Amino acid sequence: MNTIHASTILNIGSTATFVAFPLLYSSTYNGSALTLGLGMGLVLFSMVTPFIALKYRSLKHDH
Amino acid sequence: MEVPITLFTWVAAISPIIVLLALLVYWQWGVAEAAPIGLAVALVAGFTIFDGSLPLLAGELAKGIWGGISVTAVVVPAILIFEVTNEAKAFESFRRGMQQFSPNELLQVLMIGWVFASFLQGVTGFGVPVAIVAPLLVGIGVKRFWAVAVPVIGHAWATTFGTLAVAWEALVLQAALSGDLLLSTAVWAGLFTWAMDLTAGVAICWFYAGRQGVKQGLVAVILISSLHGGGQLILSQFNQVLCNFLVSSAGLILIYLLGKTLYAKPYRFVHSNLMDRSSASGDAEDAPLPLTLHQAFLPYYTLTGVTLFVLLVPPVKQALSFLKVGLPFPETVTGYGFVNPAVALYAPITVFTHAGVFLTLASLVGYYYFKSKHVMRTDSMKRILARTLDKAAPATIAVILLIAMSKVMGGTGQVLVLAEGTARVTGAYYALFAPFIGVLGAFMTSSNMASNILFGSFQQTMADLLNLNPAVILGAQTGGGAIGNVLCPSNVLLGTTTAGILGREGEILKKLIPLGLAVAAACGVIALLFS
Numbered sequence: 001m002n003t004i005h006a007s008t009i010l011n012i013g014s015t016a017t018f019v020a021f022p023l024l025y026s027s028t029y030n031g032s033a034l035t036l037g038l039g040m041g042l043v044l045f046s047m048v049t050p051f052i053a054l055k056y057r058s059l060k061h062d063h
Numbered sequence: 064m065e066v067p068i069t070l071f072t073w074v075a076a077i078s079p080i081i082v083l084l085a086l087l088v089y090w091q092w093g094v095a096e097a098a099p100i101g102l103a104v105a106l107v108a109g110f111t112i113f114d115g116s117l118p119l120l121a122g123e124l125a126k127g128i129w130g131g132i133s134v135t136a137v138v139v140p141a142i143l144i145f146e147v148t149n150e151a152k153a154f155e156s157f158r159r160g161m162q163q164f165s166p167n168e169l170l171q172v173l174m175i176g177w178v179f180a181s182f183l184q185g186v187t188g189f190g191v192p193v194a195i196v197a198p199l200l201v202g203i204g205v206k207r208f209w210a211v212a213v214p215v216i217g218h219a220w221a222t223t224f225g226t227l228a229v230a231w232e233a234l235v236l237q238a239a240l241s242g243d244l245l246l247s248t249a250v251w252a253g254l255f256t257w258a259m260d261l262t263a264g265v266a267i268c269w270f271y272a273g274r275q276g277v278k279q280g281l282v283a284v285i286l287i288s289s290l291h292g293g294g295q296l297i298l299s300q301f302n303q304v305l306c307n308f309l310v311s312s313a314g315l316i317l318i319y320l321l322g323k324t325l326y327a328k329p330y331r332f333v334h335s336n337l338m339d340r341s342s343a344s345g346d347a348e349d350a351p352l353p354l355t356l357h358q359a360f361l362p363y364y365t366l367t368g369v370t371l372f373v374l375l376v377p378p379v380k381q382a383l384s385f386l387k388v389g390l391p392f393p394e395t396v397t398g399y400g401f402v403n404p405a406v407a408l409y410a411p412i413t414v415f416t417h418a419g420v421f422l423t424l425a426s427l428v429g430y431y432y433f434k435s436k437h438v439m440r441t442d443s444m445k446r447i448l449a450r451t452l453d454k455a456a457p458a459t460i461a462v463i464l465l466i467a468m469s470k471v472m473g474g475t476g477q478v479l480v481l482a483e484g485t486a487r488v489t490g491a492y493y494a495l496f497a498p499f500i501g502v503l504g505a506f507m508t509s510s511n512m513a514s515n516i517l518f519g520s521f522q523q524t525m526a527d528l529l530n531l532n533p534a535v536i537l538g539a540q541t542g543g544g545a546i547g548n549v550l551c552p553s554n555v556l557l558g559t560t561t562a563g564i565l566g567r568e569g570e571i572l573k574k575l576i577p578l579g580l581a582v583a584a585a586c587g588v589i590a591l592l593f594s
C-alpha cells in the first residue's frame with residue numbers, strides 16, 4: 001500500500017470517468033438502468049478519488 | 064411549463080459556484096478536491112430542484128467527460144513539452160538568453176507573461192498560453208505563484224478575437240450578426256478587450272514593483288497596448304479573423320525593439336514581490352551552457368511554426384481537417400420543459416488540427432533535438448513520461464469534473480435561471496451587469512467561445528426587450544467572456560500544474576478575482592452609459 005502514489009489514485013479516478021463515458025452515453029439512448037447506474041457509480045467513484053489521494057499524500061508526509 | 068425563476072431557484076442555481084469559490088478561495092482547497100464538491104452540488108440541485116431526470120444528467124455528464132477529454136488532450140502534451148525542456152536544462156539557457164534580449168527585468172516579464180502569452184492565445188487557445196508561459200516565467204526567476212498569475216492576466220484580452228476569432232465567430236452565429244451591427248459590435252468588443260489588455264500591462268508592472276514599476280513600464284505598456292488593443296480595434300473593421308493574430312505578432316516585434324532602444328539599460332527592482340531572489344548567482348552565471356537561447360527555445364519555435372502553418376494555410380487546414388471525432392446526442396428535456404436540443408456531432412475534435420497534436424509534435428522534435436545535442440541522459444524519456452503522468456493526474460480529474468459541473472448546470476437550466484434572474488432584477492440597469500453574464504459563462508466553461516455560445520442570443524434578446532444598444536450589450540458579453548478567463552479555476556489549474564504548485568489555485572484566484580471583477584465593473588459602467 002505504501003508504494004501507491006497519490007497520482008496513481010487520481011489516474012484511476014480519471015480512468016473511471018473514461019470508462020463511465022460510454023455507459024453514460026448509451027444510457028441517454030436506451031435508458032437501461034444498469035448502464036445508467038454503473039456509469040453514475042463510476043463518476044461518483046472518480047469524485048471520491050481526489051480525497052483518497054489527499055490521504056495518501058498526507059500519509060507520505062507523516063512518514 | 065417554464066423553469067421557475069424565483070429567489071429560491073436563483074440561489075439554488077448559484078450554489079455550486081458559491082461552494083466552489085468558497086472552497087477554493089476561503090478554505091484554499093485545490094481544484095482537484097473542490098471540483099467534485101461543486102459537481103455534487105450541481106447534480107443534487109439539478110435532480111431535486113430543477114427536475115432533471117437521471118438520463119438527462121447522464122447525458123450532461125457524458126458531454127462533460129467528452130469536453131474534459133478534449134482539454135486533457137492539450138494539458139498532457141503541454142506538461143510534456145515543459146518536461147522535455149526541463150530535462151534538457153534548457154530553462155537556464157532561456158533565462159540567460161532573455162537577459163541578452165533586454166537587461167530590463169520588468170520588460171522580460173512583460174515580454175513573456177503578456178506579449179508572448181497574447182501571441183500564443185492569438186494562434187491557439189485551450190489554455191495553452193498559461194500552461195506554456197508559466198514555466199518560462201519560472202525559468203527567468205519569477206516566483207511560481209506569479210508565474211501562474213501573470214499569464215492568466217496577460218492572455219485574457221486576446222480570447223475574443225484570438226485563436227482565429229473562434230469566440231467572436233460564435234457570438235456572430237448566436238446573435239446572427241451582420242452588416243453595420245456586426246461592425247459596431249466589433250468596435251465595442253474591441254474597446255472592452257482593449258481595457259483588459261491595458262489593465263493587464265499596468266497590473267503586471269504594479270505587481271512587479273508597485274508605483275515604481277508602473278512608472279518604469281508605463282511607456283512600454285502604453286505603446287504595446289495601443290498596438291494590441293487599438294490595432295485590433297481598427298483591424299476588426301476589416302478582418303475579424305486575423306485582427307488579433309496580426310497585432311499579437313506585431314507586439315512581439317515591438318517589444319523586441321523596445322528592449323534594444325528605450326529599455327536597453329539594465330533595470331532590476333531588488334525587492335520585487337514578483338521575483339524569486341533566493342537562488343544563488345555569481346560564478347555560476349559565467350559558466351558556459353550547452354544550449355543557446357534559440358536552441359533552448361526550439362520546441363516552442365516548432366510549436367509556433369506548426370500551428371501557424373496548419374491553421375493559417377487554408378489548403379493545409381482543409382486537408383488535415385478530414386478526421387473529426389464526435390458523437391450525436393439526443394434531445395433531453397427537464398421536468399420544467401427546459402430543452403437541450405439534439406446535436407448531430409457534439410463538440411467534435413478535429414484530430415490533426417488539435418492543439419494537443421501540435422504540442423506533442425513540438426515535444427518530440429524538442430526531445431530528439433536535445434538528444435542530438437547530448438543534453439539528454441539515456442533514461443531521459445522514461446523520466447519525462449513518468450513526471451508528465453505524475454503532474455497530469457490531478458489536472459486531468461479536476462478539468463473533467465469542472466467541465467462536467469458546467470454541463471450539468473447548463474443542461475438542467477441552472478445557468479439560464481442565473482442569467483435571466485439577474486436580468487429581471489436589474490431591469491433598466493441591465494447593461495451594468497451584461498459583462499458579468501459574459502464573465503459567468505467564461506468562469507463556468509473556461510472559454511470565451513463557450514460563454515458566447517451560452518449567452519450570445521440571450522444577451523441580444525435582453526437588449527431588444529429593454530431597448531438597449533445591442534452592439535454595446537453584445538460587445539460587453541464577449542468582453543466579459545474575455546475577463547472571465549482571468550477568474551476561471553481551469554485556467555489557473557493549467558498554470559499551477561506546469562509551474563509545479565498544484566493546490567495553490569485558491570490563493571491565486573484570491574489575487575485575480577478582485578482585478579477581474581473591477582475591470583468587468585468598469586466595462587459595465589461604460590455599457591450602461593452608452594447603451
